[in-house]
Amino acid sequence: MKLAYWMYAGPAHIGTLRIASSFKNIQAIMHAPLGDDYFNVMKSMLERERNFTPVTTSVVDRHVLARGSQEKVVNNITRKDKEFKPDLIILTPTCTSSILQEDLQNFVNRASMEIKADVLLADVNHYRVNELQAADKTLEQIVKFYIYKAKKEKILSTNKTKHISVNIIGITSLGFHHQHDLKEIQKLFSDLNIKINLVIPHDASVNQLKKIPEAWFNVVPYHEIGLLTAQFLHEEFNMPYVDITPMGVVETARFIRHIQSILRTYQVDVDYEEYIDEQTRFISQSAWFSRSIDCQNLTGKRAVVFGDSTHASAITKILVREMGINVVWAGTYCKNDDEWFNNEINNLCKKIIVSDDHNFIADLIAETEPDAIFGTQMERHIGKRLNIPCGVISSPVHIQNFPLSYRPFLGYEGSNQIADLIYNSFTLGMEDHLLEIFGGHDTRDTISNTLSLKDETKQSSIEWTEEAKNELLKIPGFVRNKVKKNTEKFALENNITKIYLDTMYSAKEALKKS
Amino acid sequence: MTLQTKNNETLVFECETANYHTFCPISCVSWLYQKIQDSFFLVIGTKTCGYFLQNAMGVMIFAEPRYAMAELEEGDISAQLNDYNELKRLCLQIKKDRNPSVIFWIGTCTTEIIKMDLEGIAPQIEAEIKIPIVVARANGLDYAFTQGEDTVLAAMAQKCPKKSEPTIKKTNNSLLLFGSIPDSVANQLILELEKQGINVSGWLPPKEYKQLPAIEEGTYVCGINPFLSRTATTLMRRRKAKLISAPFPIGPDGTRAWIEKICSVFNIEPVGLEEREKQLWESLSDYIEILRGKSVFFMGDNLLEISLARFLIRCGMIVYEIGIPYMDKRYQNAELNLLEKTCKEMNVIYPKIVEKPDNQNQLERIYDLQPDIVITGMAHANPLEARGINTKWSVEFTFAQIHGFANCRDILELVTRPLRRNNTLSQLGWNNYVETTIK
Numbered sequence: 028m029k030l031a032y033w034m035y036a037g038p039a040h041i042g043t044l045r046i047a048s049s050f051k052n053i054q055a056i057m058h059a060p061l062g063d064d065y066f067n068v069m070k071s072m073l074e075r076e077r078n079f080t081p082v083t084t085s086v087v088d089r090h091v092l093a094r095g096s097q098e099k100v101v102n103n104i105t106r107k108d109k110e111f112k113p114d115l116i117i118l119t120p121t122c123t124s125s126i127l128q129e130d131l132q133n134f135v136n137r138a139s140m141e142i143k144a145d146v147l148l149a150d151v152n153h154y155r156v157n158e159l160q161a162a163d164k165t166l167e168q169i170v171k172f173y174i175y176k177a178k179k180e181k182i183l184s185t186n187k188t189k190h191i192s193v194n195i196i197g198i199t200s201l202g203f204h205h206q207h208d209l210k211e212i213q214k215l216f217s218d219l220n221i222k223i224n225l226v227i228p229h230d231a232s233v234n235q236l237k238k239i240p241e242a243w244f245n246v247v248p249y250h251e252i253g254l255l256t257a258q259f260l261h262e263e264f265n266m267p268y269v270d271i272t273p274m275g276v277v278e279t280a281r282f283i284r285h286i287q288s289i290l291r292t293y294q295v296d297v298d299y300e301e302y303i304d305e306q307t308r309f310i311s312q313s314a315w316f317s318r319s320i321d322c323q324n325l326t327g328k329r330a331v332v333f334g335d336s337t338h339a340s341a342i343t344k345i346l347v348r349e350m351g352i353n354v355v356w357a358g359t360y361c362k363n364d365d366e367w368f369n370n371e372i373n374n375l376c377k378k379i380i381v382s383d384d385h386n387f388i389a390d391l392i393a394e395t396e397p398d399a400i401f402g403t404q405m406e407r408h409i410g411k412r413l414n415i416p417c418g419v420i421s422s423p424v425h426i427q428n429f430p431l432s433y434r435p436f437l438g439y440e441g442s443n444q445i446a447d448l449i450y451n452s453f454t455l456g457m458e459d460h461l462l463e464i465f466g467g468h469d470t471r472d473t474i475s476n477t478l479s480l481k482d483e484t485k486q487s488s489i490e491w492t493e494e495a496k497n498e499l500l501k502i503p504g505f506v507r508n509k510v511k512k513n514t515e516k517f518a519l520e521n522n523i524t525k526i527y528l529d530t531m532y533s534a535k536e537a538l539k540k541s
Numbered sequence: 542m543t544l545q546t547k548n549n550e551t552l553v554f555e556c557e558t559a560n561y562h563t564f565c566p567i568s569c570v571s572w573l574y575q576k577i578q579d580s581f582f583l584v585i586g587t588k589t590c591g592y593f594l595q596n597a598m599g600v601m602i603f604a605e606p607r608y609a610m611a612e613l614e615e616g617d618i619s620a621q622l623n624d625y626n627e628l629k630r631l632c633l634q635i636k637k638d639r640n641p642s643v644i645f646w647i648g649t650c651t652t653e654i655i656k657m658d659l660e661g662i663a664p665q666i667e668a669e670i671k672i673p674i675v676v677a678r679a680n681g682l683d684y685a686f687t688q689g690e691d692t693v694l695a696a697m698a699q700k701c702p703k704k705s706e707p708t709i710k711k712t713n714n715s716l717l718l719f720g721s722i723p724d725s726v727a728n729q730l731i732l733e734l735e736k737q738g739i740n741v742s743g744w745l746p747p748k749e750y751k752q753l754p755a756i757e758e759g760t761y762v763c764g765i766n767p768f769l770s771r772t773a774t775t776l777m778r779r780r781k782a783k784l785i786s787a788p789f790p791i792g793p794d795g796t797r798a799w800i801e802k803i804c805s806v807f808n809i810e811p812v813g814l815e816e817r818e819k820q821l822w823e824s825l826s827d828y829i830e831i832l833r834g835k836s837v838f839f840m841g842d843n844l845l846e847i848s849l850a851r852f853l854i855r856c857g858m859i860v861y862e863i864g865i866p867y868m869d870k871r872y873q874n875a876e877l878n879l880l881e882k883t884c885k886e887m888n889v890i891y892p893k894i895v896e897k898p899d900n901q902n903q904l905e906r907i908y909d910l911q912p913d914i915v916i917t918g919m920a921h922a923n924p925l926e927a928r929g930i931n932t933k934w935s936v937e938f939t940f941a942q943i944h945g946f947a948n949c950r951d952i953l954e955l956v957t958r959p960l961r962r963n964n965t966l967s968q969l970g971w972n973n974y975v976e977t978t979i980k
Contacts (some may be wrong), residue, residue, distance in 0.1 A: 028585075028627040029612040030634060033595055038588040060650045060681030062565030065593045067920035077927035077975050080920065083901075086559055088682050092654065103560075110901065122587040123650045126618055153587070154615040501724060532729055536824075536947050 334421025
C-alpha cells in the first residue's frame, strides 16, 4: 500500500477510453462498478463536448460478484450494437474487473458472433501500466487489429500515394492542447507541400485504417502516445517515422530536417533550409524575441520544469537553448520513459528528476526557490503556496487548459505561444516582487459601496456578539469581509446596534430577496 | 398543459437497468472531512478511486485535505503483503503527520472483492495506535453517491457513547438530528426548533469527533436528508432510538412539515409556522413566476430527487419523471405522502418514480417529452444543452445550502438559473449546437 493524495497520470482505463473516444463511431463499454464512468464527466466538462461521450458501463454490482457477469456483458454489447451501430466496440476492463478475473475475452468472442460491429477487449493491465502507457497500447492494438483484418480480407492498401503524404499518430481526446497542435502541424505540412494521409486516432474512422500504409512516413508528435503504433508500422511495412517533437524553433527545424532526410530515401530531393530560415527569423517571433533587449532580463533567471516527458524535455530545451534561462532541474512523472528523458536533456540542466510523488516535487521546489515554475496544475498550486509564478506546460490539466482561442504548443506559432507563456510568468513574478517592495496594492476593508473615504463614521456604532463573531470567523477568508459588510449594512438599515447570530441569517435572507 | 389532469391513482414506481451515471459514494469524504474537523479519511482503494476523488474535488485537492488514498498495489491484491501491517504503517504515518482524533477507513469495491477484513483489523490497530478507527464501506458495488455519507454515519452511530455527560441538562423535548450539513445551516435549523421549544441535544455528525453525541434507549432521532436510511435503521435497531419519520426540511413546505412533525411527537402546538411559510412563499414569488407551468425531468443521481420534486411541484412546476438511484419507501414514507398530497393540491399528475434508471432510455423519453429543464449529471448536461434542452447540474444541489427556511431561495436560484440564462441567449436564435441530429 502507498499513501497517496494526488497522481500525475490516471489509471489505465482512462488511457483506453481516451483512444476509444477519439475515434469516430467507436463505443467503449467499461466493466466497472457504479461511479467509475467519471471519464464522461471529464470529457464533457473539460472539452465542453457537445456529443454524448461514447462510453457506458456494464455495471458490476453484488449480483455480478455472486454469479459473474454471465449474460450481462454480452447483452450490453449487443444492445450498444443495435442502438448506435458502431464500427467497433471496445470492452474496457477496470481495476475492479481485473481482480474478478472473469473471462472477458470469452464474452467478446461470444458477442462478436451475434453483432455487426467488431469487438475488442482492451489489452491493458491495471496494476502495471498508467493512463499514458495504456493509451499507447490501445492505439497499437486497434491499428494492428484493422491492419490484420484488412490483410485477411485482402483490402489492405499498400501502394504509396502519388503525392508525398504522412500519417499523424497520437492526437487524442483530453490531450494537452492536442487540437490546436494538430492544426499547427497540418499547416506545417501544407507549407512543406506534404499531404496528410491520416490523423489517428483523432476523428478517424477505423475503416480508414487499411489506408495507413499508403503514407510515405509517420510522425509521432508526443513521445507518450503513438510510438508503439509507429514501431509496429515500421516493422510491418518498413514505414519510417519521425519521433521528434516540433516544439520550439530549434526542435521544429530538427523535425523538418528529419523529414527531409526521410524523403531523400524515397529519392525526393527537397530542400527545406530556406523555409526553416524564413520561418525562424521572420514568421515566428520567438527567435527575434529572445534576441530583443527585453529578453535580456531573463538571462540566468532560475526555473524548474516538470511534466510529462514530451513537454518537460521540450520546454527545458527552449528555456536553456532559446532563452538563456538557467533550468536548475527538470523532471518527469513518466517513470517508464526515464532513459529517453535523460538522453533528451542530459547536458541542459544539472539535475534530472524522475518521480510521480508530488510531495517530493513540492519539497524540491521549495528548496530550490526558482524564479518561475513550468509544470502541471499541481505545480501551479505549489507555486501559489510558495508565491512563485507558474506556467502550465503539461497534463494533468484543468478546464483552463482547454482554451477556446488558438493555443498550439507545436510548430512556429506554438513557439510564439510558449515564448509569451514563459515571458509572462517571469514578468508577473517581477511585478509581484516590486509591489511587495513598495507596499502592495492599496486594499481597504469597507462597508460602504464606494472606495472613497466618505460615509465611514456610522459603522463604528455596531457591536458584534461573541457568538456572531465566532460564526463570522468560520466563513472562508475570501468572502468573510463581504459577509461582514453586508451584515453591518443590514444592521444599519434596520437600526440594529448589536449583531447576534440571528441577525446574520436575517441579513443573508434579506440580501437574497433584494 | 394537457398533463394537468385529475389524479385518481397512487404513485407509480418503476425500476430500470441501473445503467446510469452517478458519483462514486467515496465522494462523501470531500464534504465529511470538512464537516468533522478533527478527522482523517483514508480511502483504501486503487488508482481509479484516487483519480475520481482528485478530479471530482477540483480545487479542494490543493488545500491539503485531511484525506488520502491507501493505494493498493499488485502485492496487496495477491496477498503477498499483509493488510494488517500495511494499514498499521500508513495509519502511524497519518498519526505522525496530522494527529487526527479519528481515522475513517473507507472501504471500496476492491476491498470488497478481495474480502479485506477491515472491520476485523480496525480494533487491533486502533488499540495499538490509540486513535479510534471507524470503518465504512462506501463502495460502488452497493451504493450511489450520497449514500456514502449514509454508510459513514451508520458506522459513527455505533460509536456514539451510551450515557450523556451528567453536566448536560436533560429535558424531555430533546432530539438528535442526523445528516451532514454546513455548521451555519445546522445552526439555522437548531434555532428554528428552539423557537418551538425543542432542544437539539446532539447532531450526527458533530463538528468534532470528540463531541460524538450520546444516544440512549428511547432518544428521539430525526433525519434531515433523504439518503440516510441505513443510519436511521442503525439508530433504531442497534441504538434503540425512536425515529421521527418526517418529510425533509427542503423548501418552505418541507421545512414547515418537518418542524410540525417533530412538534407533534413532542405534543407541542407549533407557533407562527404558517405565517413563516406564507412569508417565504411571498418572498419567492419572482422565482416562482419563472417556474410556474414549466416542466422538469430528474434523471436521478443523488437521492434528493423526491424532496426537490415535491418542492418544485408546490412552486407550480410539472414533474415528468423522478429518477432516483435507490428508493427506501419506509424511510422516505412521510416525504412520499407529502409528494402525493402536493400533487393533489396542485392538481397535477403524479410523476413517475424510476428507481435505478437507464440513462439511455431516459434520453429517449427526454427527446419525446422536451421538458423545460432536465436535472442531470455533468456527463449529460453539455450534450443536452447542445441539443437545445435546458439543464441544471444535479451535483450542485448536494453542495449548495438547501435546508431550512433561510435557504429556499438558493434552491430556486439554482433551478431557475438555466431558464434565466437561456432566456437571454435564446433571443440570439441558436438553440441547436450539433451539426447532425444523431443522438
